Amino acid sequence: MVRAPCCEKMGLKKGPWATEEDQILTSYIQKHGHGNWRALPKQAGLLRCGKSCRLRWINYLRPDIKRGNFTIEEEETIIKLHEMLGNRWSAIAAKLPGRTDNEIKNVWHTNLKKRLLKSDQSKPSSKRATKPKIKRSDSNSSIITQSEPAHLRFREMDTTSTACNTSSSDFSSVTVGDSKNIIKSEDIESMETMPVIDESFWSEAAIDDETPTMSSQSLITISNDMPLQYPFANYEETFQQSHAYDSNFDDGMDFWYDIFTRTNDSIELSEF
DNA sequence: AAGTGCAACAACCGCAAACTT
């Protein structure tokens, strides 16, 4: 596949948007909708690439965008959601109507992250391990960032040769895995007390050698009256029923994802 | 008033997933 030439090489404009450009884009989308972003700038008479138009519309021009400072409530929501979802800015943005992923990402990097860091440092003994920098291109190789909550890291796992790493406190009684390699919550629990691991641990080789794998037939079990310590500790939610989930692993992980993205909602067990 | 540092935010880039042919 040949990469499309960049905007500059095609004589397209880059950089900050002019008011006129904004007006052209807005009126065009209001009249015709955006349809094909790639074709849009040409049709609208803009010297921009489709990607740039899309970004400008989504992050700035869209009528439903809420502008202005983030409220305390919004900031707290971001912090909570980030704790649960990691750097899934679009998922976090979906929970904050009128806010864009880009905006949330900026607020996080410029404001909230520092605030959390300060409050972390003020605590006498933080268990937080340093996050290893992992190239995005490695996502296919099942390396999962340490900073992410375990349920999401599970979700990203390859169904054939899979690494399974976890860190902070996660579930009180959950088992994930296939018949050969069931990962029990006790294991997850014990991992919490493991010493801080060094960078080399996260190399692919280390993962291949030392971590269990999951087959496509994976079993997830939630026990009775399971108090969800993480992330639901914040929301004081408790499972009252027992469920066994035995299916295609990806579906299973969607199940997890669905559950764990519910924050203030009640959990609908009827989905099973 | 000029220079410098920093925070905030807009925009870009590369990648991968999703979609289409």
Place this chain on the structure above:
DNA sequence: GAAGTTTGCGGTTGTTGCACT
């Protein structure tokens, strides 16, 4: 199913404006 195209996401960078010296 393969190849090509589009879209969406997340990381990063560039620009701007403000505070401080």
